[in-house]
Amino acid sequence: MHQEAVIISPKQFFIISIMFLVGDGILYVPTIVATSAKEDSWIVGIISIVETIFIVWGYAKLANGMKNQSLPDYLEKELGKWGAKLLLLLFIAYILVDIGLMVYEIGSFLITIILPETPIESISLALLIVISFGVKLGIETMSRASEILFPWFFGLFILLIVFNIPNVQLENFQPFLQRGSAPIFEANMQLLPYVFKMIILIAIFPFVRNQKAATKAYVLGSTGGILMLSIVIVIALLVFGVQTMTSEVFPSYLLGQEISIGGFFQRIEVIMAIIWFISVFFKVAFCFLIFNFILASVVGIEDHRLLTLPLAFTLIPLCLAFFPNTVYLVEFIVTTWLSYSITFGVLLPFLVGGFIILKKQLHKQ
Secondary structure (H helix, E strand, O other): OOHHHOOEOHHHHHHHHHHHHHOOHHHHHHHHHHHHHHHHHHHHHHHHHHHHHHHHHHHHHHHHOOOOOOHHHHHHHHHOHHHHHHHHHHHHHHHHHHHHHHHHHHHHHHHHHHOOOOOHHHHHHHHHHHHHHHHHHOHHHHHHHHHHHHHHHHHHHHHHHHHHHHHOOHHHHOOOOOOOOHHHHHHHHHHHHHHHHHHHHHHOHHHEOOHHHHHHHHHHHHHHHHHHHHHHHHHHHHHHOHHHHHHOOOHHHHHHHHOEEOOOEEOOOHHHHHHHHHHHHHHHHHHHHHHHHHHHHHHOOOOHHHHHHHHHHHHHHHHHHHOOOHHHHHHHHHHOHHHHHHHHHHHHHHHHHHHHHHHHHHHHO
């Protein structure tokens, strides 16, 4: 992925940012948030929108400092060869765990809801082979593909929301703040890791035409993504209520079952499945692309595509080693993923950014 040969438009980066934030969260976030915040889940959605704007704007400021250099080149310039390699290895370790998490989530969803007799290994293999071909074709091809599929993704999302409006029960908002603000804070902290993942996309930033427009696309796309997640949280709460949201693993998927158009079109939950498949496919694909690109840079391989298929086949046993079953997956998301995400989404960017600023100040003196 040579920078001079790869350029994507701000519009494509905007679409990538939306899909990246929506990603796997659209299925899991409603249950995660409702488990803690209950009837006040909608407040968590509003708070997260404001937080996302500031968090992603901070990431954009870091990315703007690269000045059209690739992430590995920029870090090597600022931190030295070995400092850059160490930080990049930590970064791709974060991406690797995230890929494993999402690949297992896809397999778990399919064998639970759609293909109960299919081994999860087969699903993971099929997914990673398709993604590998996309990664080998490059970031420009995948960006164009996301641009083509985005109208379907967004159009089906609008249909899902609009057709569920007749099922809304406003009393599900009550009681208001019955348990105080602590559960809202707890639920908000469970939602933030999905925002912190946006740090991964700064690796794509230098390949976007017009850095000023890229910043706008990045912030607006991320805000649009968290807005979509917040809307799903609100609609699921108003349609099902807290009890169903907390007892079902995929309440947003069940929204499709509630749709009834003239008593003829019913139980079209495939709408949610398509929305999720599109967003999570591109999220895994771009994570895998960035993982390949950075790893190739660290080990000194010029063409990252040489690593694509070997890494894809390596990821399958790694995914199952990371997450042996769904109970462990849920426990990891609830207990560990937050601290892990804060480390890479807050602590490391803050330390690296602070070090670079301090270095420049000392250099001026």
